[in-house]
Amino acid sequence: MISGTQFEKTYRSGEKFEEASLEEHEMEYLYAEQNSYCFMNTSNYEQEFLSKEQVGDAIELLKENTVCTALFFNGKAIGLTLPNFVNLRIVKSDPWAKGDTATGSTKPATLETGYEVQVPPFVEEGQLVKIDTRTRSYVERVSE
Helix, strand or coil, X not given: CCCCCCCCCCCCCCCCXXXXXXXXXXXXXXXXXCCEEEEEECCCCCEEEEEHHHHHHHHHHCCCCCEEEXXXXXXXXXXEECCCEXXXXXXXXXXXXXXXXXXXXCEEEEXXXXXXXXXXXXXXXXXXXXXXXXXXXXXXXXXX
C-alpha cells in the first residue's frame, strides 16, 4: 500500500493475515511550503506536512481551506481523497464568440489551482464553477 507496487502470491487456505492498521482522518488543507503541503487534522488541530507524492494529483484541484479525507497506515499518510465536488474560480478563459453555439462545443479554461478543464463556451473568466473531482470535469456554474 505504501509503495503502490503490485505482486502475485499464492496462499494456502487457512493462512491468516495480520490486519492492516488503517485510519481515516478529516484534514483541512492550509498552505504549500516548498515541496510539502500543510494539512490540519480537524478533530485535534494538529498540523501534518504531506509530500508531493503523498498528495498525488489531488493537488490539481486542491485550494486552501478544502476539507478532505486522508488515509493513514501506521501513522503515515498514504492517500488523500478530495470531496466529490469543489468550487473553483476560472482565472483564464477565451471569450465567448457570438454565434459559437455548436452543440457539445467546449473551450479550455484554467482554474485558480492551475488545472485546465473543458467548459461550455458561455462560461467566462472570473466565474465560479463546480468541478467533479472523480472525473475532473466541469459540472455547472455556481452563483455567488
